Amino acid sequence: MVDMRDDVVLKQSLYAAERGASTRHGLTIDEAFIRGIRHIGYRSNLHAFAELIDNSIQAYAQRVDLVFGYAKGGSAKKPDRIAVIDDGHGIPAAMMRLAMMWGGTHREDDREGLGRYGYGLPCAAVSIGRRFTVISKLENGPILQTCLDLDELEKGAYRTQTGHILLPEASPAQLPDFIEEHVNRNYPLGWQSGTVILLEKLDRVEWTTALGMRSNLLRHLSVTYHKILELTALYVDDTRVRAVDPLFLTPSADHFALDDDRAIALEPVAITIRNPRTNREGIVELRYAWLPPTFGALDKQRDAVGLNANERFSFLKDYHGLVFSRNGRLIDVHTRLPWTVFINNDRYIRVEIEFSAVLDELFGVTTSKQQVSVSDQIWHALRQAGMHKAIEQLRSKVKEAKLNRPRIIPAELQREPTSRSPMMQAPTGAGRRNSSVSSVAERSPSLLVRNPDGGLRANSSHPLFDGSAGAAACGQALKKLVDMLAGHSSSTGARTDYEYGDLLARWSKSAWPD
Ligand SMILES: Nc1ncnc2c1ncn2[C@@H]1O[C@H](COP(=O)(O)OP(=O)(O)OP(=O)(O)O)[C@@H](O)[C@H]1O
Ligand SMILES: [Mg+2]
CATH class of the missing domain: 3.30.565.10 (Histidine kinase-like ATPase, C-terminal domain)
Incomplete structure (x- = not known):
């Protein structure tokens, strides 16, 4: 034991001599x-x-x-x-x-x-x-x-x-x-x-x-x-980089108008909290939203699993819980609150806490600004501001919406990819609005086919593309597509123009390919 201690002291002395110079x-x-x-x-x-x-x-x-x-x-x-x-x-x-x-x-x-x-x-x-x-x-x-x-x-x-x-x-x-x-x-x-x-x-x-x-x-x-x-x-x-609001409440952000489903907001709340360390007051703003249970699904008749998950779904999954934003920049997401834990089903309730950097000490903001460690004072203030009630209200809205949802094909009965992929198959039941387009699609469900590299492309032998569907059905389908692009354009502003503008401008001038 004594030898080992001496060894260490010797090492220390050598290190100090070497470094000291x-x-x-x-x-x-x-x-x-x-x-x-x-x-x-x-x-x-x-x-x-x-x-x-x-x-x-x-x-x-x-x-x-x-x-x-x-x-x-x-x-x-x-x-x-x-x-x-x-x-x-x-x-x-x-x-x-x-x-x-x-x-x-x-x-x-x-x-x-x-x-x-x-x-x-x-x-x-x-x-x-x-x-x-x-x-x-x-x-x-x-x-x-x-x-x-x-x-x-x-x-x-x-x-x-x-x-x-x-x-x-x-x-x-x-x-x-x-x-x-x-x-x-x-x-x-x-x-x-x-x-x-x-x-x-x-x-x-x-x-x-x-x-x-x-x-x-x-x-x-x-x-x-x-x-x-x-x-x-x-x-x-x-x-x-296009903005994606994790609460899906911002009309100009991506995926807001991906389909007919919309996030539903509760009244936002703003509170002022004093930071005792600096004796300054900072504002905390709470935003709440709940999402229809079909929000993350492509085919609204089926669960948002596998290929039926739409572009929103990964954001629901990755930003699930309380989203913390500091001076307008997202820094952390928590699923554990002192009084409740966000489970998978809670993906359809969305809560954001936007706080001023004046309150950094109370939110336990670290030097690298990538996480919060919320103090009791803040949890208490959030409860006082009604956050626990708001979360329960959001949960019951989602629950109610699930109960009222039309029959869903359970996940275990949903066979994956190609033949049942919603992109590859026309919608059925309530999803159908346009009978002539649907009937065309029913005859040949594959609007898209998969390339050898795994990507998707239009199926050129589909009746809408090979001429057998007739001009009226093709016209209706095309009009619906252009209407959707226009709707998307008005909700996402210049970005959609940038993407589809050339194509639409050429079509407007009757300049379509031979
Ligand atoms: N892109 C930039 N343009 C102009 N000045 C910059 C830029 N990046 C860094 N600086 C200067 O370098 C300094 C150091 O940047 P650094 O990110 O290390 O610290 P900070 O931004 O002041 O604080 P924090 O550590 O919280 O980020 C800044 O205070 C700023 O003066
Ligand atoms: Mg910096």
Whole structure:
């Protein structure tokens, strides 16, 4: 025992002797700090990217892009660099090194926006890769950059003779090719000002392909920033992120008007709570909605399982419980409340708690702003504001709607895919509105067929497409489709025009294919 203790003391002495020469005795051992903080970090890459997007939004960017870069001669499927590019106000040269430092912020303890700690940028960057570069340009200024490479840091490249770590000063730079190409394509007047965070040596990316990365980011950012996307256009790999309100109450957001089902809101509630730590008051807004039991289903006669789940369903599943949003940005979802637990059936009740960052201490907001840990004071205030009653009311609305729902084919009797897929089969019963179209479809149920690669396409031997249904039936079917597009367009605004506008414009001018 004594030997072991001596051993440890010896190790300590050796370590101190070795370090003592090269370390200033501040609060951290820099290399070890960074090695550790890389792994403390974020629940997922998504949360790390959200930090960088938050910064762009706070820099008044109108456009933020996540852009992938690929190694020359390397895989075209897996990016080896990712850049977050914005057209915000940029960073002054003297601030660039500070922005890279843990704790460097010009908005220390600010409660008006998204950031307040000075950790977001460096923490997020090193949680994804071993090298990051901040490239920035003020209006009418030059492009400057500064870089931190963790391999170089380990080798001692940033250490001065006095033992200090010194980040390199901002120096003139050129945009890397893939960023330059992106900027030329998307900024017709040039990149006037803004910031790029370039992440390289990506050793902690969770997704194996660009495709997976793109679709995951698009899905989750659409909810995380659904309240902000009107002001800031966010793109992932050239695809615009569309807002999805997890309560499905926003007419301009995606999936609001996917079909005839709509979310039904209860009266929202706003309460003011005093934060005893800061002695400031902050507002908490509660939004409530319940959804018809068919809300997540394509064929309303059947349960929302397997291929009968519509595009809403995954959002019902992933954002199930109390949704917490801080200063307009979603940060967490909880299924456990002190007085009740959200079970699967509760997917059809939707509750959002939007709170001011003034109340961060009471919501237990952590530095990485990816979770809440709600205090008793807040739970108490939420109960006082009637949340428990509202949740019960929502539950009984859903229950009642389920009882009144027309007969549903139970899940165990529903055979999966091809022959019974709702997309592949015309609706029956109450789903039928147009008898001539339905009867055509009954004769040949497969409107869509599957490609060998698993995708869907129109079945060219269906009567609606091979001419045998007759002009009237085809005309009615087409009119219904255009009506749906128009309805979708009025609820989702310019986005649908963007997608279908060309096609509809050509059809309007009688310019259809031969
Ligand atoms: N895209 C950007 N545009 C302009 N300035 C930026 C940008 N990103 C970072 N900065 C500057 O760098 C500083 C550090 O950013 P960082 O994300 O680390 O901290 P923060 O946003 O102030 O607080 P938090 O840790 O809560 O995010 C910011 O305070 C800001 O001055
Ligand atoms: Mg930040």
